[in-house]
Amino acid sequence: MARSRPAAKTNNSANIGFEAKEPGADPEARDEYRAENAFWVTAKCGDSLREQEETAYWLELLRDAGLVSFDKLQPPLRECDQLTAIFVTIIKRCTEQGRNQT
Numbered sequence: 001m002a003r004s005r006p007a008a009k010t011n012n013s014a015n016i017g018f019e020a021k022e023p024g025a026d027p028e029a030r031d032e033y034r035a036e037n038a039f040w041v042t043a044k045c046g047d048s049l050r051e052q053e054e055t056a057y058w059l060e061l062l063r064d065a066g067l068v069s070f071d072k073l074q075p076p077l078r079e080c081d082q083l084t085a086i087f088v089t090i091i092k093r094c095t096e097q098g099r100n101q102t
Contacts (some may be wrong), residue, residue, distance in 0.1 A: 038094040045094070049087040057079040 059077055062068045 038097045042091050042094040045087045045090045049084065049091070050086065052080060052083045056084075 018101055056077065059068075059080065061072045063077075065071060
């Protein structure tokens with residue numbers, strides 16, 4: 001089986017920009033990458049937290065209206081509380097990490 005030659009490395013700006021953002025490039029680039037990643041995770045968890053809070057709101061409305069029994073809604077409401085705690089913890093840690101990186 002014939003072996004092909006490796007692709008030639010190009011030195012265009014897209015590659016340079018990508019290499020600078022790689023976590024192992026240099027300490028400053030790594031810190032910048034981590035700060036951007038912490039910001040992205042914080043934003044996504046914030047979105048998830050809002051969606052989860054809306055879900056909890058609708059479950060509580062169903063319970064308060066008497067459409068679904070309290071016993072059936074206990075497990076999903078408990079899970080909503082757990083998810084709230086998880087998302088809040090992630091957001092706090094990423095926010096602290098982002099502050100420490102800048």
